[in-house]
Amino acid sequence: MPNLCIVGAMGRMGQTVGALAVNFGFAVSGALEFKGSPAVGKPFCGIAVTDDPDAALKGADVVIEFALADGIVGRAAAYAKFKVPAVIGTTAVPEEGKLALAEAAKTIPVIHAANFSLGVNLLGELLKKASAVLGPEYDAEIVEMHHHNKKDAPSGTALYLAKMLEEGRGVGKEKEIYGRFGNTGARPVGEIAIHSLRGGDVVGDHTVVFASEGERIEFTHKAGSRSNFALGALRAAKYLIGKEPGLYTMADVIGLK
Numbered sequence: 001m002p003n004l005c006i007v008g009a010m011g012r013m014g015q016t017v018g019a020l021a022v023n024f025g026f027a028v029s030g031a032l033e034f035k036g037s038p039a040v041g042k043p044f045c046g047i048a049v050t051d052d053p054d055a056a057l058k059g060a061d062v063v064i065e066f067a068l069a070d071g072i073v074g075r076a077a078a079y080a081k082f083k084v085p086a087v088i089g090t091t092a093v094p095e096e097g098k099l100a101l102a103e104a105a106k107t108i109p110v111i112h113a114a115n116f117s118l119g120v121n122l123l124g125e126l127l128k129k130a131s132a133v134l135g136p137e138y139d140a141e142i143v144e145m146h147h148h149n150k151k152d153a154p155s156g157t158a159l160y161l162a163k164m165l166e167e168g169r170g171v172g173k174e175k176e177i178y179g180r181f182g183n184t185g186a187r188p189v190g191e192i193a194i195h196s197l198r199g200g201d202v203v204g205d206h207t208v209v210f211a212s213e214g215e216r217i218e219f220t221h222k223a224g225s226r227s228n229f230a231l232g233a234l235r236a237a238k239y240l241i242g243k244e245p246g247l248y249t250m251a252d253v254i255g256l257k
Contacts, residue, residue, distance in 0.1 A: 005030030008067030091156035114156030116232030131168025
């Protein structure tokens with residue numbers, strides 16, 4: 001039974017991963033929270049939560065992180081130091097954090113995904129194909145909704161879906177806009193708009209609309225619980241064990257490449 005360290009253990013996703021880990025064939029060997037967290041010392045899956053990365057990572061065969069982006073540079077270095085494969089579900093990671101993960105991937109296998117659900121990753125591949133076939137003549141709009149406690153907007157998943165649309169069209173992020181206000185004029189050809197809704201306890205809804213003169217095509221994914229994200233992360237963790245260093249994706253994990 002491989003040993004799993006969970007970073008951001010007391011968050012919603014961390015607790016869901018912990019609850020499902022044993023049934024997926026993992027033993028939880030470490031539970032890490034931020035320095036000075038009130039959760040330090042509390043029980044978690046039969047062990048105590050710590051804010052010491054060295055203690056949490058000792059003996060781990062793989063790490064799953066769903067944490068705040070603050071401190072990701074140091075955590076990435078720690079994963080590389082202990083040669084622990086890393087599954088990163090942390091969103092809103094700044095450029096320096098992405099560079100740190102890329103640096104760690106020279107030593108260990110790393111997956112950094114905005115969403116670990118099978119459905120969302122399949123949707124991304126379908127959107128890439130649809131975007132290539134339909135082209136910029138079909139207006140593309142993304143609408144996402146999450147619970148009222150979510151701190152970042154747009155969601156990491158919405159940005160991932162936008163990226164897949166852009167790859168399909170062969171364009172970059174310069175085509176993205178976030179919401180609209182006031183007299184914006186006619187919609188420019190090729191624009192990819194992202195709209196964020198927040199309310200209630202919505203786990204995560206994403207809809208992508210392609211609209212042209214005379215027809216509209218909609219792709220929708222709705223998450224009913226966090227368990228599908230956790231199971232995807234655990235699947236990714238099992239996939240990474242024994243892999244060569246490098247940056248991997250969920251498309252690798254579920255055989256879409």
